[in-house]
Every structure is written in structure tokens, then in C-alpha cells.
Amino acid sequence: MTITTTITLDMITGRSTGHLATLSGNHRLHSDAVTAFQAMQAAAREAGFDLQPASTFRDFQRQQAIWNAKFRGERPVLDADSRPIDISIMSEGELCRAILRWSALPGASRHHWGSDLDIYDPSLLPAEHKLQLEPWEYNVGGYFHPLTTWLSANMKKYGFYRPFENEQGGVAVEPWHLSYYPLANQIQRLLTPTSLLAAWENEEIAGSTWLVKHLDEIFAQYITKVNEVM
Numbered sequence: 001m002t003i004t005t006t007i008t009l010d011m012i013t014g015r016s017t018g019h020l021a022t023l024s025g026n027h028r029l030h031s032d033a034v035t036a037f038q039a040m041q042a043a044a045r046e047a048g049f050d051l052q053p054a055s056t057f058r059d060f061q062r063q064q065a066i067w068n069a070k071f072r073g074e075r076p077v078l079d080a081d082s083r084p085i086d087i088s089i090m091s092e093g094e095l096c097r098a099i100l101r102w103s104a105l106p107g108a109s110r111h112h113w114g115s116d117l118d119i120y121d122p123s124l125l126p127a128e129h130k131l132q133l134e135p136w137e138y139n140v141g142g143y144f145h146p147l148t149t150w151l152s153a154n155m156k157k158y159g160f161y162r163p164f165e166n167e168q169g170g171v172a173v174e175p176w177h178l179s180y181y182p183l184a185n186q187i188q189r190l191l192t193p194t195s196l197l198a199a200w201e202n203e204e205i206a207g208s209t210w211l212v213k214h215l216d217e218i219f220a221q222y223i224t225k226v227n228e229v230m
């Protein structure tokens with residue numbers, strides 16, 4: 001499982017799409033990750049699961065729109081228990097940290113890489129329910145728990161692991177988020193505060209005054225601390 005693509009700054013920060021291939025519908029991943037995921041999908045099917053992507057590649061502009069909308073109160077900001085927070089009483093720094101629990105900075109999302117995706121099983125989702133991407137759906141007692149268990153036992157064979165398996169730093173546990181290790185591990189080592197600042201040049205990033213001032217600290221807590229071991 002060796003990746004031969006040359007990794008560029010634009011690829012790390014979600015500003016190029018040349019390395020992507022279609023997984024299904026409008027879901028795209030790096031071509032090697034597509035091949036690996038499809039092999040895992042076939043094995044899951046044998047085991048009775050309909051393993052499907054919920055979210056795959058996301059570009060810089062999309063992450064920027066999510067970040068800015070949360071910062072401006074146009075999208076809810078959730079606490080550790082997925083309840084909306086009153087952001088009107090928060091300082092810039094408190095708000096940035098609250099958003100970082102569930103959302104990455106524009107340019108620093110693992111969904112930029114083409115290696116990472118969110119998964120679910122539509123056949124396990126009760127008809128009247130909408131997919132929430134919240135931990136209770138995937139944990140013991142939740143309707144996707146059998147899939148979580150199957151993935152834990154099998155995904156390693158296909159090169160996938162969960163970077164947000166345990167709460168580390170201030171990032172929430174995301175049992176639905178899988179990462180194709182051979183690619184993600186290379187990119188993770190190249191993403192630095194300097195490469196992120198280069199991607200932010202001439203871009204509107206809400207809260208950037210506070211963020212730039214605390215970027216090394218933010219990196220250490222929310223980006224570097226993520227589980228790197230498959």
C-alpha cells in the first residue's frame with residue numbers, strides 16, 4: 001500500500017482536485033482510497049452491511065463556508081453532547097475552540113485530503129430517521145453499532161483506521177470518520193502552521209485575528225494530537 005502521488009500544498013489544504021476519482025454519485029476520494037474502500041465495501045456486503053459514504057472529499061471553500069457560518073451564528077455550534085451552544089456570550093477564542101470540537105479550520109480538514117470519509121449503512125437507518133453523524137448512532141445501542149463492530153475488526157486489512165477514535169486534544173470522538181492510512185499518514189506529516197497560513201492568504205476566515213495569534217497552540221491541540229497510529 002504505497003502512494004505514488006506527489007503531495008502538493010494545494011492538495012493538503014483542499015484547493016486541488018486533480019488526484020481525486022469518483023467513488024459514487026458526487027463522492028470523490030484519492031484513486032487509491034477509492035480502490036481500497038470499494039474492496040472493503042465488497043467485504044462488508046458479504047457480511048450483510050451496506051457500507052456507504054456520507055461525506056468524502058470537501059474542498060477549502062466548503063470548509064470555509066461551514067467555519068464562517070458557525071462563527072457568525074448562521075449554523076449551530078454544538079457542545080460535547082451535541083446540544084446547541086449560546087455563542088452570544090462567548091469570546092472570540094472560546095467560540096473558535098467550541099467550533100473546533102466538531103469542525104476543522106478551513107485548510108486543515110482531513111476531508112481535504114482525499115483519504116478521509118464519513119460512513120454509514122442506509123439499510124440500518126430507520127425509515128423515519130435522518131442521518132445525524134452523532135456518536136449515539138454508532139455506539140452501543142445505536143442502529144449503526146453492528147457496523148462499527150464489523151469495521152473495528154476488519155477495516156485495518158483494507159488500510160483504514162479511525163483518527164478520531166478517542167477524544168484527544170479538544171476534538172470530539174467521531175466513530176463514523178475513517179481514514180485511508182497510507183495516504184493520510186503522509187499528508188498529516190506535511191500539514192504545518194506555515195502551510196495553513198499560506199492557504200489563508202487573501203481568504204476571509206472568521207476569527208482569523210485570534211486564530212493566527214494562537215495557531216501553534218491550536219495546531220498542537222486540535223490537529224497534531226489526532227490519532228496517527230493505525
Ligand SMILES: [Zn+2]
Pocket residue numbers: 055111117118174176177
Ligand atoms: Zn468526517
